[in-house]
Amino acid sequence: MTQRVGGLVDLLDLRRESATTWLGRTDTVHLPHIYGGQLVAQSVIAAGRTAGEERPVHSIHTTFLRAGRPGEPVRFVAETLRTGGLITTLDVGAWQGERLLCRSTVSCSALVDGLAHQRPAPPSAGAEASPDLRDVAEATGGLGDYWEEFAAIELRVDPVLRERHPAHSASTPTGIWMRSREPLPDDPLVHRATMAYASDLMLMSTAVTPHGHTTGHERSLAARWRAVSLDHAIWFHREARADAWLLFDHTTPAAHASRALIEATAFDGGGAEVCHLAQEALIRPHAG
Known part of the structure; x- marks a missing residue:
């Protein structure tokens, strides 16, 4: 069964199959495998809908296990591990058939x-004074085929x-303005x-900036490096609209044995910190 979806709102509109099971559709991004940010974002929805609006999602820790097949729906199974006085903790598994793609521990708090x-x-020039990523990428021939699909x-x-x-x-930290x-x-x-969907977009680019890469030169990134996300964590601090500009301040504090740690803190237009994220990625140069 193949199934694709056009917009971000549709992508995040999971269909409830049972009290703890949700079916998610597939993004239109033509990657060799499902974009990791999609799986994290849909896991946030599955956990949040299961826990209820009285306990919003405040953190998610995702471990990526297998590459997902584009064009096929993903089933999310949310198991409540514990409900305390303030916090509900859930385990969310993302499945395609018998293949577990990723597993997330999600915390929801009153x-x-x-x-x-x-x-x-x-410090920032502001979103309106910042060039579009596509314009920055022209220096190395544009964003490339995969990036053209990230229109959301x-x-x-x-x-x-x-x-x-x-x-x-x-x-040097890099500021990336993002919005739906x-x-x-x-x-x-x-x-x-x-925010979870957007958070995964620029992490690989940041990871190799200590090695001469310029953020925004995504075609040269793909030509020189091959990378895969190992895990992804987000802590949500304040409510914010993701269809308004958010500044993601990207850093990479360490890498060893081809495993790079990347972090970002997101701020709204008024300077309030809305979330923090961290990812470890396996990044190696292409042979030759």
Whole structure:
């Protein structure tokens, strides 16, 4: 059975099959395998719908196990591991037939008043003064065939130069403005899932910036490196609209044995920190 979907809203509209099982459709991105951000985003939806709106998703930790087949639906099975006074913890498995593609531990928490702080937002030129990723990519022949399919998210590369040798990154941090191209419904869970979908787009590019790569030169990235995501974690701090501009501040603090750690912190237009994410990826140069 093949099944493709046109828009991000449709992609995140999972069909409930039982109290704990959801069926997700496949993105139109023509990759050799399902885009990891799609699986994380749909896992956020499955967990959030299972836990209920009184306990919003506040974190997800996903381990990628197998490559998914594009064009085929994915079944998400959400098991509640524990429900406490404030937090519900779920296990979400993403399946295609008998193949487990990824497994996520998702935490959902009731909203309470309490401790709050954040790091300052980084310097930025603002989204409107930042060039589109497609324009930046023209320096190396454009984004390439795969990238042309990522139409759901608009991306702009912030031109403000950061500290060249910050204590928390092996290369200069890079700011990427992102937002959904289509208006999203007033459902906070959909906006969190959209942030999860977008969060995976620029991590590989950031991972190889200490090795001479320029963010936005995605065609040269694909020509020189082969990469696969190993795991992906997101912590959601505040509500934010993902169809408004969000600044993702990307860093890479370490890599060893071809495993790179990449992090990003997202801020809304007013400078409020809305989420933080981390991913480990296996990245190796192409032979020859």
